[in-house]
Amino acid sequence: MSAQRSESTAALKDLYAYDATAVEAPPSTFRDAIKRIGPGMILAASIVGSGELIATTSLGAEVGMTCLWLIIISCLIKPALQAEMGRFTIATGKTGLGGFNLMPGPKVGVSWVVWLWVAMILMTLFQIGAMFAGVGQVLHTIFPAVAIDIWVIALYAFSLWLLLGGGYSRVEGIASVKVGLFTFITVLSAAILLKRPGSLTAADFANGLSFHLPSSGMKTAVAVFGITGVGAAELFMYPYWCIEKGYAQSTGENDFTPAWRDRALGWVRVMHLDIIASMIIYTFATAAFYLLGAGVLHPQGLIPKSKEMIATLSHMYTDTLGPWALWVFYVGAIATLYGTIFAATASNSRVFADVTTLLGVFKADDYAQRIRWRNRFVVVLLTIPTALHFLRIDPTQMVKMGGIAQAAMLPIIAVSVMTLRQKNLPKELKSTGITAVTLWIASIVTIVMMLFYVVKLLTG
Numbered sequence: 001m002s003a004q005r006s007e008s009t010a011a012l013k014d015l016y017a018y019d020a021t022a023v024e025a026p027p028s029t030f031r032d033a034i035k036r037i038g039p040g041m042i043l044a045a046s047i048v049g050s051g052e053l054i055a056t057t058s059l060g061a062e063v064g065m066t067c068l069w070l071i072i073i074s075c076l077i078k079p080a081l082q083a084e085m086g087r088f089t090i091a092t093g094k095t096g097l098g099g100f101n102l103m104p105g106p107k108v109g110v111s112w113v114v115w116l117w118v119a120m121i122l123m124t125l126f127q128i129g130a131m132f133a134g135v136g137q138v139l140h141t142i143f144p145a146v147a148i149d150i151w152v153i154a155l156y157a158f159s160l161w162l163l164l165g166g167g168y169s170r171v172e173g174i175a176s177v178k179v180g181l182f183t184f185i186t187v188l189s190a191a192i193l194l195k196r197p198g199s200l201t202a203a204d205f206a207n208g209l210s211f212h213l214p215s216s217g218m219k220t221a222v223a224v225f226g227i228t229g230v231g232a233a234e235l236f237m238y239p240y241w242c243i244e245k246g247y248a249q250s251t252g253e254n255d256f257t258p259a260w261r262d263r264a265l266g267w268v269r270v271m272h273l274d275i276i277a278s279m280i281i282y283t284f285a286t287a288a289f290y291l292l293g294a295g296v297l298h299p300q301g302l303i304p305k306s307k308e309m310i311a312t313l314s315h316m317y318t319d320t321l322g323p324w325a326l327w328v329f330y331v332g333a334i335a336t337l338y339g340t341i342f343a344a345t346a347s348n349s350r351v352f353a354d355v356t357t358l359l360g361v362f363k364a365d366d367y368a369q370r371i372r373w374r375n376r377f378v379v380v381l382l383t384i385p386t387a388l389h390f391l392r393i394d395p396t397q398m399v400k401m402g403g404i405a406q407a408a409m410l411p412i413i414a415v416s417v418m419t420l421r422q423k424n425l426p427k428e429l430k431s432t433g434i435t436a437v438t439l440w441i442a443s444i445v446t447i448v449m450m451l452f453y454v455v456k457l458l459t460g
Contacts, residue, residue: 015246081442089239092254128344132389189321421439
């Protein structure tokens with residue numbers, strides 16, 4: 001069964017339940033497999049947003065090249081956790097929160113991990129509020145006769161129209177366009193920066209890869225680790241897009257036969273290709289944002305903040321490509337920030353709908369109710385950040401608040417993923433070899449990073 005069908009057709013058949021007619025052999029060639037990727041592109045659309053354009057460049061502007069190593073590690077290690085969550089969903093058909101709801105420990109309706117996810121997402125709505133403000137600033141710069149607040153309200157209305165009733169294919173299509181649009185121009189700007197004599201030297205790169213944190217900018221550094229690459233929010237999102245793409249239904253319910261095992265492993269390989277493709281895109285984009293912040297903004301003492309945020313960020317493009325690039329930056333900034341509003345809201349509304357299922361509000365096999373609750377949460381998840389904009393909080397601070405909340409959640413995700421792997425993943429599907437080693441390294445590094453930050457806080 002194709003995941004590209006329209007939402008009206010999908011509503012007749014539950015994407016979240018096994019269907020014997022949907023069982024399908026995985027693609028046998030790379031060419032066919034690449035046609036079946038997509039969930040990672042939605043995540044990339046969510047990833048290459050406020051974290052990169054605002055938080056990553058702000059860190060580079062604050063501390064220069066010092067934290068380049070942190071950016072690279074953040075992008076490269078967390079996909080191991082992402083892959084294990086996707087593997088669990090393909091093997092069991094359970095959603096991300098459905099898996100975490102199995103975690104041992106206290107339950108109040110649902111597992112304590114699920115409630116921590118709810119708390120984290122409420123904090124990340126500050127990030128979405130910052131993105132509304134950022135897009136409003138760009139549009140106000142282009143059309144100064146219209147106030148920022150009016151633009152924010154217009155974006156809110158447009159988002160409701162775009163997201164309500166939108167199925168997987170709409171989200172994937174818009175996300176793919178958004179990812180390609182700004183990633184190319186950002187990487188190009190960074191490449192031109194590197195060619196400018198004296199902009200960034202070999203000594204700068206050596207300093208950036210020296211594995212030490214700055215005495216200042218610690219708060220930003222932790223926020224960046226939480227947001228960049230696959231953030232905690234995206235780790236929870238990914239299994240839902242794997243389901244809606246059809247990976248779990250194509251695998252089918254586990255009948256403990258060699259045919260099921262081979263089919264499941266084949267779809268896991270497709271998922272790995274999906275993860276690698278998106279990781280390459282957002283790693284290049286994130287590194288490019290950081291280099292522009294460190295190489296252009298830092299030497300000039302420019303820190304993105306408050307109402308000057310967009311004007312400050314535009315220097316990364318006009319100072320490398322020339323004054324003509326200002327309009328390219330405006331278009332790219334709108335695509336980047338709004339694309340994240342779109343992708344994050346689409347994703348989180350699905351996860352919140354799943355929470356209501358786990359709480360027993362409606363039956364898990366009532367797909368029509370799932371869609372209704374998803375649309376209700378679209379309204380809520382757009383209304384709250386729009387309202388937060390009117391509190392007049394500095395957008396860069398709003399991004400950091402959400403980033404720190406995500407960073408704090410990462411060790412819990414790491415422990416939970418390892419627990420699910422040991423207790424709930426069929427032995428035929430457990431990762432082995434280099435995949436298992438990478439998972440252990442990712443879990444340990446994530447936990448150690450956050451413990452280090454806590455110690456630094458406690459010791460001043």
